[in-house]
Amino acid sequence: MRTVQAVAWKEIQIYFSSPTAYIVGLIFLALTGFFFTQDLGDPFPEATLTPFFDGAIVVFILLAPALTMRLLAEESKLGTIELLLTSPVRDWEIIIGKYLASLVFFLVLVALSFFYAILLFVYADPDPGPIYAGYLGFILYGSAALSVGLLTSTMSNNQIVSAVVAMGILLAMFFADRAFGAVGGLAGEIIGEMGVRGHFDDFSRGVIDTTNIVYFISVIAFFLFLSIRTLESRRWR
Amino acid sequence: MIQAEGLTHYYGPYPAIQDVNFGVRKGEILGFLGPNGAGKTTTMRIITGFMPPTRGTVTLDGYDVVEQSLEARRRVGYLPETVPLYTDMSVTGYLKYMGTLRGMSPKAIKTRLVEVVDVCRLGDYRKTQIGKLSKGFRQRVGIAQAIIHEPQVLVLDEPTIGIDPIQVVETRRLIKDLGRDQTVVLSTHILPEVSMLCDRVLIINEGRIVAEDTPKNLAEGLQGVDRLEVEIGGPAAEVLPVLKGIRGVNEVTHVNNDGRHTYTIQAQAGQDLRDTISQLVIGNGWSLRGLQMVGMSLEEIFLRLTTHEEL
Incomplete structure (x- = not known):
């Protein structure tokens, strides 16, 4: 456990001292700020964070890979992976440590966005249900997106490749529900169910359905498992 | 350790x-x-x-x-x-x-x-x-x-x-x-x-x-050996002592692979034994099916090493 902590702590320090993370934070807040205020310009604005959440998950398709691309790809590139893998550290400890670090940075971003919720609560009388549920959904979605990015970072020693592949997977997951109609039959249904949106929309409507929570947790577990396996397989190449 | x-x-x-x-x-x-x-x-x-x-x-x-x-x-x-x-x-x-x-x-x-x-x-x-x-x-x-x-x-x-x-x-x-x-x-x-x-x-x-x-x-630099691989058609029991008897040969190992007799000869570096071996084999009425130097001799390897410090 101490090694997980050590790996995570080192990565967190790098996040808070690297420009990439701050640029990601800046873009996230600027864009989501725009989504948040967009609706407020209406003559009869609704006190809701739904546009913020809907925008945030799209923005995160691009930003999650930017946060995770460095995690293992850089170790491979610098050769430090050689020291990491020859230290008495289990492969899962490395993956979980790195994942936790990206999660911490993501949660800080989420916390910064509480500003929007606070504004709503101060100046209006929003329905709290969709806001709490929406945040739960967004945190689950973000955690899943980070696990996807971690996997692709484990697979390549090129950060750009890692980021682009992760974006591809996240986009595919985002649009998967469209396959529902296009493919049809059982296959279409299965692909459609793997889509992110169907599972996320419930949250931003204020519905906390266990199915959706299980969906996101399974996605995270699946990609973390693959990451650990991929790291293990590096030894065999 | x-x-x-x-x-x-x-x-x-x-x-x-x-x-x-x-x-x-x-x-x-x-x-x-x-x-x-x-x-x-x-x-x-x-x-x-x-x-x-x-x-x-x-x-x-x-x-x-x-x-x-x-x-x-x-x-x-x-x-x-x-x-x-x-x-x-x-x-x-x-x-x-x-x-x-x-x-x-x-x-x-x-x-x-x-x-x-x-x-x-x-x-x-x-x-x-x-x-x-x-x-x-x-x-x-x-x-x-x-x-x-x-x-x-x-x-x-x-x-x-x-x-x-x-x-x-x-x-x-x-x-x-x-x-x-x-x-x-x-x-x-x-x-x-x-x-x-x-x-x-x-x-x-x-x-x-x-x-x-x-x-x-x-x-x-005296420990060098050359290695030769020879395939000879002939009874191994007779071939082995002859090969071992050659001057400069340190060691001979023999492998029988379905009737194909291959001998690996370790010899002192610097003397090419190929002619001696082929003559002996023919002279004894056996058949020489293959003869080659294996790998580099130590001397050649040393030549490829950095033998002095570059300053």
């Missing part, structure tokens, strides 16, 4: 090392000497548990590096050839991190850090960002991380490559000091370095160990 048996490693279809066997005793400094691309790094990566061999086993203090990898890795300190460092960390930050990964307690790290910084003479650069250090200092940081957890086995891949001559001398002195308490395996392609540092030398070329000796004997 280290026991390697039948190590073979393939990168795709290409063998990097083939059937490498060696042992290292506790407290010994063993040198791998060979030209670039001979398989030194591959061997070291296998010893340190970075990758498993395609075939063969390595045990380290009795622990198999594949089966009991964690236990084996606990006992190794490793300096890869590229000296991988996190360039945006400070020297102490980096060493603390590596110490934690090797399972040291914060308290142990604190006391050990003082010693290591002292041994590697990093005193004035404790707080410096690694990216700003010169190559020689990075090398020292690399050695410092390899010894911070007081490993029983120290594996150093080309530890003196690419640093200036004064630093080379210092690094060698440091390795020599470390070798008093620890088992050290190092690789190099510089011949004099081996004689300065090592108790024993393995010469490796094209993935095979071609010689093993003390630096003193190697320096005398």
Whole structure:
């Protein structure tokens, strides 16, 4: 456990001292700020964070890979992976440590966005249900997106490749529900169910359905498992 | 301390090392000497548990590096050839991190850090960002991380490559000091370095160990052997003594592969025995089906080594 902590702590320090993370934070807040205020310009604005959440998950398709691309790809590139893998550290400890670090940075971003919720609560009388549920959904979605990015970072020693592949997977997951109609039959249904949106929309409507929570947790577990396996397989190449 | 048996490693279809066997005793400094691309790094990566061999086993203090990898890795300190460092960390930050990964307690790290910084003479650069250090200092940081957890086995891949001559001398002195308490395996392609540092030398070329000796004997250069592979059609019982009887032949091994008799002859270097052998075979009424020199002679390998220091 101490090694997980050590790996995570080192990565967190790098996040808070690297420009990439701050640029990601800046873009996230600027864009989501725009989504948040967009609706407020209406003559009869609704006190809701739904546009913020809907925008945030799209923005995160691009930003999650930017946060995770460095995690293992850089170790491979610098050769430090050689020291990491020859230290008495289990492969899962490395993956979980790195994942936790990206999660911490993501949660800080989420916390910064509480500003929007606070504004709503101060100046209006929003329905709290969709806001709490929406945040739960967004945190689950973000955690899943980070696990996807971690996997692709484990697979390549090129950060750009890692980021682009992760974006591809996240986009595919985002649009998967469209396959529902296009493919049809059982296959279409299965692909459609793997889509992110169907599972996320419930949250931003204020519905906390266990199915959706299980969906996101399974996605995270699946990609973390693959990451650990991929790291293990590096030894065999 | 280290026991390697039948190590073979393939990168795709290409063998990097083939059937490498060696042992290292506790407290010994063993040198791998060979030209670039001979398989030194591959061997070291296998010893340190970075990758498993395609075939063969390595045990380290009795622990198999594949089966009991964690236990084996606990006992190794490793300096890869590229000296991988996190360039945006400070020297102490980096060493603390590596110490934690090797399972040291914060308290142990604190006391050990003082010693290591002292041994590697990093005193004035404790707080410096690694990216700003010169190559020689990075090398020292690399050695410092390899010894911070007081490993029983120290594996150093080309530890003196690419640093200036004064630093080379210092690094060698440091390795020599470390070798008093620890088992050290190092690789190099510089011949004099081996004689300065090592108790024993393995010469490796094209993935095979071609010689093993003390630096003193190697320096005398008289231990060289040429290897010949001959396929002869004739009764092995008669062929063997004839081959062994040739002047200059040290050893003959015989393999019978479905009636194809192949003999591997180890002969003293420098004398070409091919003519003698073919004449003897024909003279005895046997048939000569194949005759070739195997691999390079030691002399040729030495020619490809750096036999003097480039200043």
